[in-house]
Amino acid sequence: MTARVGVVTFPGSLDDRDAARALRIAGATPVPLWHGDADLRGVDAVVLPGGFSYGDYLRCGAIARFAPIMAEILPPAAAGRLPVLGICNGFQILCESALLPGALTRNSSLHFVCRDQRLRIESTDTAWTGDYRVGDEPLIPLKSGEGGYVADAATLAELTANGRVVARYAGANPNGSADAIAGITNEHGNVVGLMPHPEHAVEELTGPSTDGLPFFTSIMSRLVGTPA
Amino acid sequence: MHIDTVARAGQSPDTSQPYAELGMKDDEYARVRAILGRRPTSAELAIYSVMWSEHCSYKSSKAHLRQFGEKVPASAARTLLVGMGENAGVVDIGQGYAVTFKIESHNHPSYVEPHQGAATGVGGIVRDILTMGARPVAVMDALRFGPVDAPDTRRVLPGVVSGISFYGNCLGLPNIGGELGFDPCYTGNPLVNALCVGVMRHGDIKLAQAPGPGNKVVLFGSRTGPDGIGGASVLASASFDDASQAKRPSVQVGDPFLEKLLIECSLELFAADLVVGIQDLGAAGVSCATTELAAAGTGGMRVALDRVPLRDPRLTPEEILMSESQERMMAVVEPGKLDAFMSVCAKWDILATVIGEVTDVSPEEAERGGRLVMTWHGETVVDLPPRTAADEGPVYQRPYARPGYLDALNADDAVGLPRPVRGAELRGDLLRVLSSPGIADPSWVTSQYDRYVQGNTVLAVPHDAGVVRIDEETGLGIALATDGNGRYTKLDPYTGTQLALAEAYRNVAVTGARPLAVTNCLNFGSPEDPGVMWQFAEAVRGLADGCLELDTPVTGGNVSFYNQTGDTAIHPTPVIGVLGVHDDVSRRIASGFGTAGAAVVLLGETDDEFGGSAWARVVHDHLGGLPPRVDLAAERALGALMAEAARDGLVDAAHDLSDGGLGTALAESVLHGTVGARVVLPGDPFAALFSESAARALVAVRPGREEDFAAACRRHGVPATDLGRTTGTSLVIEGAFADGPIRLSADELRAAYEGRLVADTER
Numbered sequence: 001m002t003a004r005v006g007v008v009t010f011p012g013s014l015d016d017r018d019a020a021r022a023l024r025i026a027g028a029t030p031v032p033l034w035h036g037d038a039d040l041r042g043v044d045a046v047v048l049p050g051g052f053s054y055g056d057y058l059r060c061g062a063i064a065r066f067a068p069i070m071a072e073i074l075p076p077a078a079a080g081r082l083p084v085l086g087i088c089n090g091f092q093i094l095c096e097s098a099l100l101p102g103a104l105t106r107n108s109s110l111h112f113v114c115r116d117q118r119l120r121i122e123s124t125d126t127a128w129t130g131d132y133r134v135g136d137e138p139l140i141p142l143k144s145g146e147g148g149y150v151a152d153a154a155t156l157a158e159l160t161a162n163g164r165v166v167a168r169y170a171g172a173n174p175n176g177s178a179d180a181i182a183g184i185t186n187e188h189g190n191v192v193g194l195m196p197h198p199e200h201a202v203e204e205l206t207g208p209s210t211d212g213l214p215f216f217t218s219i220m221s222r223l224v225g226t227p228a
Numbered sequence: 229m230h231i232d233t234v235a236r237a238g239q240s241p242d243t244s245q246p247y248a249e250l251g252m253k254d255d256e257y258a259r260v261r262a263i264l265g266r267r268p269t270s271a272e273l274a275i276y277s278v279m280w281s282e283h284c285s286y287k288s289s290k291a292h293l294r295q296f297g298e299k300v301p302a303s304a305a306r307t308l309l310v311g312m313g314e315n316a317g318v319v320d321i322g323q324g325y326a327v328t329f330k331i332e333s334h335n336h337p338s339y340v341e342p343h344q345g346a347a348t349g350v351g352g353i354v355r356d357i358l359t360m361g362a363r364p365v366a367v368m369d370a371l372r373f374g375p376v377d378a379p380d381t382r383r384v385l386p387g388v389v390s391g392i393s394f395y396g397n398c399l400g401l402p403n404i405g406g407e408l409g410f411d412p413c414y415t416g417n418p419l420v421n422a423l424c425v426g427v428m429r430h431g432d433i434k435l436a437q438a439p440g441p442g443n444k445v446v447l448f449g450s451r452t453g454p455d456g457i458g459g460a461s462v463l464a465s466a467s468f469d470d471a472s473q474a475k476r477p478s479v480q481v482g483d484p485f486l487e488k489l490l491i492e493c494s495l496e497l498f499a500a501d502l503v504v505g506i507q508d509l510g511a512a513g514v515s516c517a518t519t520e521l522a523a524a525g526t527g528g529m530r531v532a533l534d535r536v537p538l539r540d541p542r543l544t545p546e547e548i549l550m551s552e553s554q555e556r557m558m559a560v561v562e563p564g565k566l567d568a569f570m571s572v573c574a575k576w577d578i579l580a581t582v583i584g585e586v587t588d589v590s591p592e593e594a595e596r597g598g599r600l601v602m603t604w605h606g607e608t609v610v611d612l613p614p615r616t617a618a619d620e621g622p623v624y625q626r627p628y629a630r631p632g633y634l635d636a637l638n639a640d641d642a643v644g645l646p647r648p649v650r651g652a653e654l655r656g657d658l659l660r661v662l663s664s665p666g667i668a669d670p671s672w673v674t675s676q677y678d679r680y681v682q683g684n685t686v687l688a689v690p691h692d693a694g695v696v697r698i699d700e701e702t703g704l705g706i707a708l709a710t711d712g713n714g715r716y717t718k719l720d721p722y723t724g725t726q727l728a729l730a731e732a733y734r735n736v737a738v739t740g741a742r743p744l745a746v747t748n749c750l751n752f753g754s755p756e757d758p759g760v761m762w763q764f765a766e767a768v769r770g771l772a773d774g775c776l777e778l779d780t781p782v783t784g785g786n787v788s789f790y791n792q793t794g795d796t797a798i799h800p801t802p803v804i805g806v807l808g809v810h811d812d813v814s815r816r817i818a819s820g821f822g823t824a825g826a827a828v829v830l831l832g833e834t835d836d837e838f839g840g841s842a843w844a845r846v847v848h849d850h851l852g853g854l855p856p857r858v859d860l861a862a863e864r865a866l867g868a869l870m871a872e873a874a875r876d877g878l879v880d881a882a883h884d885l886s887d888g889g890l891g892t893a894l895a896e897s898v899l900h901g902t903v904g905a906r907v908v909l910p911g912d913p914f915a916a917l918f919s920e921s922a923a924r925a926l927v928a929v930r931p932g933r934e935e936d937f938a939a940a941c942r943r944h945g946v947p948a949t950d951l952g953r954t955t956g957t958s959l960v961i962e963g964a965f966a967d968g969p970i971r972l973s974a975d976e977l978r979a980a981y982e983g984r985l986v987a988d989t990e991r
Contacts, residue, residue: 011577012485014400018683021700050681052398055485112393112676143397143678200680205814206697207680 003223006033006043008073010064014051015087015199022199023047026216035067044223045083045127046073048090050143050197060104060146061092070097080188083127083219088144091183091193100184100193101159102151107144108176116208117142117196118170119182123163126189127222131214137170138211142182142196149177149184149195159184166192231545232270234608241267250277256622263597263616271533271602271609274546275617278512279519282789285621288755289787292765295772296782304781307744310433315356315508316426317783318433319745321809323704326430328360331370331423331710331749331805333788337479338420342387346420347395347482351554353424354399355508358491359557361434361498362426365682366696367396369406369422370710370749370803371673374415376665381410384418385673391482392422393676398484399491402685403677404694407710407803410665416793421749421786421803425708427698432498436507438525438560441588443504445521445529446566448573448580449490449556452514453539456480456552486555493576494557502569505560515549515617517558518600522586523618525560527598531584534605545604560586624755631759638719640852642838647914651968654917654961657847658891658970661918663980664846667888671982690900691819692735692884695810705813709735709806712751713887714799715840716855721763722770724840725802726858729774730922731886732806737867738882738925740817740874741808746775748785748804753797755789763800764789771802777860780806815874819883820901821954825931826880828905830890830949831866831941832924836915842888843918862923862946869944870925878930878937885924891917891961893926895977898959904974907952909963916963928954 005028009016020030031043035053040046053064064070070093076082077099086094094100107113121129121136132138151159156179159165166183173180175195183194198212237243245267247257252273260268260276268276282288296312304311309326310318316330334349350367357364369392374381396403401424438445456479497503505525507517514536522529533545543551561569566582573580584602593599597613597620648654661667670689679688686705687695693709711731717724733743748771753760775782791798810816821828838844839853873879881901885893890909898904905928909916929937941948959977961970 012398012488014398014488014681015683018681021683051400052485052488055398055483057485111390112397112678114675114678114680141680143680145397197680200683203683205686206683 001224002027002029003045003220004029004031004043005219006031006040006046008033008035008046008048008069010035010053010067012052012055013049015197016049018199019047019049019087022202022216025202026213027220028216033069035069038068038072040072045219048084048086048093050088050090053089053093061089061096064093065096074099077191080190083190083222085128085215086193087197087199088195091195094191094193099191100186101155102149104146105148105150106146107148112145113174114141114143115174117174119167119196120170121167122165123185125163126166126185126192128192128215128218129166130221131218139201139209140196140198140212141200141208142174144195147175147177147195149181151178167194231604231607231609234269234611237269238266243267245273247273247277251281252277256280264612269609271545271549272612274549275515275519275610275612278515278550279617280621284512284516286787287622287624288626288789289764290623291625292768295768299772299776301776301779301781303779308781308783309430312782312784315359315436317745318360319783319807321704321706321744323699323702324430325698325704326428326433327425327706327807328357328362329423329425329708329747329805329807330356330784331421331747331803332786333749333751334420334422335418335751335788335791338388339384339418341479342384343391344479344481346388346391348480348554349420349422350392350395351482351484351487352510353422354401354487355510355557357424357426358494359434359436359506359508360426361432362428363495364401364424364426364491365684366404366694367401367422367424368404368694368708368710370419370712371407372409372411372414372419372801374410375412376410378415380415388418388420389673389676395482395484397678399488400681402679402681402688404679404685404688404696404708408666408670408673411714411799413714413798417791417798419751419801423710423805425706434498434503434506436520436524437505438521438529438586439504440562441526441528441586442563443586444561444563444566444582445531445584445586446559446561446569446580447536447556447583448559448578450483450486450553451537451539451579452543452548452551453553454543454547454551457547457550480552480554482554489576489578490555490557493573493578496572497569500568500572502565502572503559503561507558509556509558511552513549513551513553519614519618521558521560522598522600522614526586526589527594527614528587528589529584529600530587531602533602533609535581535583537579537581545609626755626761627758628761628765629758630762637852638854642841642844642850642853645844645848645850650966651970654913654965655970657843658917659980661842661846661888661892662895663983664842667842667892669982686813686816687739687818693739695739695813695816697813703812703814705810707736707739707741707808707810710803711735712801712803713840714801715845715851717767717802718799718851719840719853719855721766721800723855723858725767725770726774726860727855727922728802728804729771730858730860730863731884732804733778733780733863733867734884734925736806736808737870738817738884740815740870741810742871743780743806743808743867745807746780746782746804748782748802750785750787751791751798751801751803752789753792757797760797767800767802771804774860778864815877817874817879817882819881819897821881821897821903821905821928822901823880823928823931824903824954826928826954827934828907828951828954829927829929830924830951831927831946832862833921833947834916834919834924835921837919837921841918841920856920856922859923865944865946866923866925869940869946872940873937876936878933878940879927880930881928883926885926886920889918889920890926894959895981897926898974899977899981903954904956904958905952905954906960909961910949913963913965
């Protein structure tokens with residue numbers, strides 16, 4: 001039993017093959033989805049991968065949000081029916097789409113930063129983090145120029161109060177994110193936005209760890225049940 | 229608009245033309261007139277002036293570069309699928325895969341406008357690799373700047389790094405390493421050398437050629453704008469006296485998003501077999517692409533220049549020909565496949581325009597060098613034999629002579645410098661070397677580069693070489709390193725260049741890869757200075773001889789002259805890139821100590837060699853004497869040993885010894901790993917710690933495999949000296965010196981290593 005998980009390629013998507021590889025390693029069947037097609041090809045869940053969709057022109061994610069594929073994703077995602085994981089640029093697209101609150105802004109250092117980052121898992125009550133335990137500290141690459149999460153005080157308070165902060169940066173805050181937020185979820189727990197890149201931490205050979213794999217096994221557990 | 233047509237050129241033979249302003253010599257201009265049998269039109273003059281420029285024609289270097297074709301290593305016949313002369317050489321790495329790689333300079337643009345200069349340097353080399361039919365899989369960059377605290381460096385360095393970061397990251401190419409060096413000689417002359425490597429199947433190689441009369445010539449990618457056309461404005465103002473054409477940017481502006489689309493679009497075009505010839509537009513833009521494609525094809529081509537899509541409709545034919553607008557490609561397409569070609573471009577939102585077609589040439593025309601005709605709204609503005617522009621440019625035998633200062637420089641040996649004796653002095657000098665820019669932690673720079681994208685990066689910064697997985701099933705992979713030490717080369721360009729080659733070879737070898745092939749970027753001062761030309765001649769001779777002895781063919785390269793301010797040239801700085809192959813990349817060896825209880829072994833022989841060393845530079849600000857001795861047979865033996873050690877799993881860690889010697893290598897092995905070490909220095913502790921003798925490496929032998937490793941060392945004839953064991957977290961160094969041992973905690977090492985660059989670069 002497997003699950004079909006779509007990976008959207010926008011013009012300028014970069015980590016789409018990587019996300020597909022991570023899904024494959026987790027046992028899922030990755031399905032390529034094209035930004036210009038209003039067709040989800042019957043997938044059970046969707047990953048919006050990292051990259052610079054549309055060159056990050058205007059604002060990161062601002063143009064991708066209007067792609068035909070997004071019109072198919074938004075209603076079921078907002079209703080809690082379609083699990084969606086937005087990684088980096090994908091997180092930015094989810095914020096631009098208002099599926100998630102807040103926005104991602106320029107890193108406080110004003111530089112792009114690529115580093116192996118320790119996170120603290122804050123919520124396992126989502127479609128994408130069920131295989132973690134709260135308090136786990138996975139080591140996952142962070143690589144972004146606009147990764148500073150911002151939201152108004154009320155939103156931040158609400159996210160924390162309702163367990164909607166999925167992960168925080170452990171140790172020094174690498175990009176100035178409010179409350180050291182690395183990832184958040186929506187009220188249904190089906191949509192997760194994450195700034196670091198778990199798809200780059202799924203193999204010993206190429207990652208700093210394999211700590212990112214549970215993001216992808218979690219969706220398998222959710223969709224097809226935990227294997228015996 | 230007043231157009232200088234061929235007809236008009238025939239009628240006005242005595243019109244004065246601004247060839248000198250375009251950089252052409254009197255005799256070069258005379259030769260153009262002889263070739264054409266009339267004066268050139270201003271469009272033709274534009275073509276010849278850029279195609280015969282130093283940058284495009286290699287007219288000063290060609291006479292020396294021929295050695296790479298004469299001293300051909302035996303392995304070339306086996307491994308080189310495409311040799312020098314194409315956009316990039318292609319190397320067989322086995323299992324049906326081929327790799328193409330090349331390094332190119334963008335020094336001058338990066339000085340003028342650091343961010344865009346460096347960004348478009350990456351863009352240009354990536355298109356070279358793409359043009360061969362390969363998917364680009366990684367980039368590296370070799371950078372040299374003035375002193376860290378020089379005002380010029382504070383302007384140039386952050387801009388260059390942000391340009392590489394902006395462009396490379398946006399293309400989705402992992403940056404897997406490179407170099408970062410500082411020396412006063414690069415103040416005002418930074419070196420920005422960008423390398424790209426791409427992968428393809430053997431059958432997918434594409435060539436820059438235009439065969440088949442009737443085939444369409446298609447320009448695709450960005451519109452052509454008025455960027456990068458310093459020379460054309462000379463023509464324009466001389467011909468047209470139009471004030472509006474005056475000030476235009478001579479540095480190109482990059483759009484990495486468009487380049488990313490161009491990559492995906494081109495690879496889809498290749499996969500569907502929709503092109504018969506392809507060329508990227510880099511230096512000399514449309515001039516270069518049309519003349520080179522035609523020259524390598526039937527020799528005939530007809531182009532309607534007015535069909536070139538423009539960003540600025542006021543551009544003249546001359547400006548279109550010389551524009552270096554980025555993110556453009558030219559393809560030759562069979563008429564029957566044109567619709568399919570266009571629809572792939574449309575899918576990727578890439579503008580594509582048929583601007584001409586391949587034509588037949590008569591035997592007489594072929595004899596003259598083919599026939600390239602360009603029209604502008606129906607009038608002929610170019611009618612020239614393309615081979616005369618692309619292949620038959622001038623070749624100069626520039627005078628060269630050993631510089632007079634060299635005797636005194638070589639006589640000023642580092643042997644006379646006061647040396648540290650006691651433990652505290654050795655410790656102090658080690659920390660100074662470790663914290664010096666060029667050796668200290670480069671992560672202020674490298675953390676701005678994405679090293680993870682594509683998910684195949686096995687090793688990157690801070691390891692000796694970048695290692696990339698090519699095939700997930702078989703584990704086939706490649707290793708790449710670049711090296712160059714201008715200080716060594718200044719002291720002795722022949723030896724210094726071989727040391728750069730040897731170091732890059734060794735960097736690849738210590739990861740366990742088999743070195744296969746070489747690329748190079750030769751950064752020098754003015755070729756019109758006989759002393760500089762001598763440095764160049766010696767460097768090329770050293771590289772050709774070295775490659776022959778190491779059996780690693782040169783696949784291509786790039787020459788950058790005129791890196792000087794006034795009469796003062798940079799240190800001659802050949803940057804050498806070596807490509808190696810891993811049959812199973814999971815057996816690669818990293819540089820950090822990772823297992824306690826491993827025997828720490830020094831491979832190779834250490835002599836008292838301090839000429840051009842990091843110690844002499846950092847502690848005494850001294851450059852003199854002779855660089856370390858080169859022993860390429862020893863490098864080969866070390867390489868063979870390391871390949872075997874990787875295959876048989878004999879070592880846990882390996883690190884090449886170079887700048888700073890053993891002391892720096894020990895510190896880095898602790899810093900890059902998780903375990904410390906306790907070692908005893910053999911012989912003179914100062915020489916042991918700081919000498920820069922070549923053909924050496926530091927390894928940590930896997931516990932239990934000591935006997936096997938010692939036997940392998942004997943078999944390969946590599947001297948091995950047991951230094952101690954990995955243990956704890958500190959570095960403890962004993963030896964024949966007073967008030968020892970030297971104890972350096974990981975925190976002390978880290979503070980020295982990490983401190984300097986960040987503090988000095990951040991304003």
